[in-house]
Amino acid sequence: MVSVINTVDTSHEDMIHDAQMDYYGTRLATCSSDRSVKIFDVKNGGQILVADLRGHEGPVWQVAWAHPMYGNILASCSYDRKIIIWKEENGTWDKMYEYTGHDSSVNSLCWAPHEFGLILACGSSDGAISVLSYPGDGQWEMKKISNAHTIGCNAVSWAPAVIPGSLVDQPSGQKPNYVKRFVSGGCDNLVKIWKEEEGQWKEDQKLEAHSDWVRDVAWAPSIGLPTSTIASCSQDGRVFIWICDDPAGNAWTHKLLHKFNDVVWHVSWSITGNILAVSGGDNKVSLWKESVEGQWVCISDVNKGQGSVTSITEGQQNEQ
Numbered sequence: 001m002v003s004v005i006n007t008v009d010t011s012h013e014d015m016i017h018d019a020q021m022d023y024y025g026t027r028l029a030t031c032s033s034d035r036s037v038k039i040f041d042v043k044n045g046g047q048i049l050v051a052d053l054r055g056h057e058g059p060v061w062q063v064a065w066a067h068p069m070y071g072n073i074l075a076s077c078s079y080d081r082k083i084i085i086w087k088e089e090n091g092t093w094d095k096m097y098e099y100t101g102h103d104s105s106v107n108s109l110c111w112a113p114h115e116f117g118l119i120l121a122c123g124s125s126d127g128a129i130s131v132l133s134y135p136g137d138g139q140w141e142m143k144k145i146s147n148a149h150t151i152g153c154n155a156v157s158w159a160p161a162v163i164p165g166s167l168v169d170q171p172s173g174q175k176p177n178y179v180k181r182f183v184s185g186g187c188d189n190l191v192k193i194w195k196e197e198e199g200q201w202k203e204d205q206k207l208e209a210h211s212d213w214v215r216d217v218a219w220a221p222s223i224g225l226p227t228s229t230i231a232s233c234s235q236d237g238r239v240f241i242w243i244c245d246d247p248a249g250n251a252w253t254h255k256l257l258h259k260f261n262d263v264v265w266h267v268s269w270s271i272t273g274n275i276l277a278v279s280g281g282d283n284k285v286s287l288w289k290e291s292v293e294g295q296w297v298c299i300s301d302v303n304k305g306q307g308s309v310t311s312i313t314e315g316q317q318n319e320q
Helices: 314-319
Strands: 018-019 027-032 036-043 044-054 058-066 071-079 083-089 092-099 106-111 118-124 130-136 140-145 153-158 179-184 190-195 201-210 214-219 227-232 236-246 253-258 264-269 275-280 282-289 295-304
Touching: 018 282, 027 058, 036 071, 044 083, 058 106, 058 314, 071 106, 071 118, 083 118, 083 130, 092 130, 118 153, 118 179, 130 201, 179 214, 179 227, 190 214, 190 227, 201 253, 227 264, 227 275, 236 264, 236 275, 253 275
Parallel strands: 018 058, 106 153, 153 214, 214 264
Antiparallel strands: 018 027, 027 036, 036 044, 058 071, 071 083, 083 092, 106 118, 118 130, 130 140, 153 179, 179 190, 190 201, 214 227, 227 236, 236 253, 264 275, 275 282, 282 295
């Protein structure tokens, strides 16, 4: 199922915290505790460093590519409380915007679906979530959700633009009804869903199941099913799958994907939204898929750094 086809020598001088491919899969952005962000062209099995971006004054936790319809734009967030948005013009990367409105480390950032425009959500250890938007006049606008999570916000992830199931009775030719929503996870052990109403961000749902800090959340891409799906992971070692079949988005249920023996740091959906990648303190990446019976099973795991792959059948998984 999984094989390591290439390794990249980034020449970072400290721990790498994030690595993200761009929309077309031809560029890789990495960020590190060495305070730098690096961009590589990844083609034909090789990689070429095209930019070494310096502007942060602390470890850089995460990077995120904007949709290419807005140009080559990359956002980064750091322990230094800053969010920097970088843009490539004529082959040169420069700062497009720098936001310094948080009082503590900025831990996560995520671009909204391109249908909404250039909008970035950012979660911080100060407990607030900021939403930065670019109307196109050279000025960025900011809305802040104060006290979104007590103690701190660790992760944010946008929902698809169209609510699943809302197009079933839609008249032919009528434009879909877009709704701005995103999910966040925090140090209060909570997963929260936020919705924009009349220009203001309001808490729409509070999802409780974790018993320790929520480290990551990931809203699954829409694949045509009338269901909204969110994955969350925590320091409690558990990964939950949250499901909502209600177009109004009110009735959420959760199912335990797996209880790991260590902290789970990250969850990430495949582009088709049917495979979930999970990585944690055991230095492994495992891939999970829902079976016909509705059970989540591990289909393979990869030992980081060694490139070895173990495929796990459904029968083996049920024995674990």
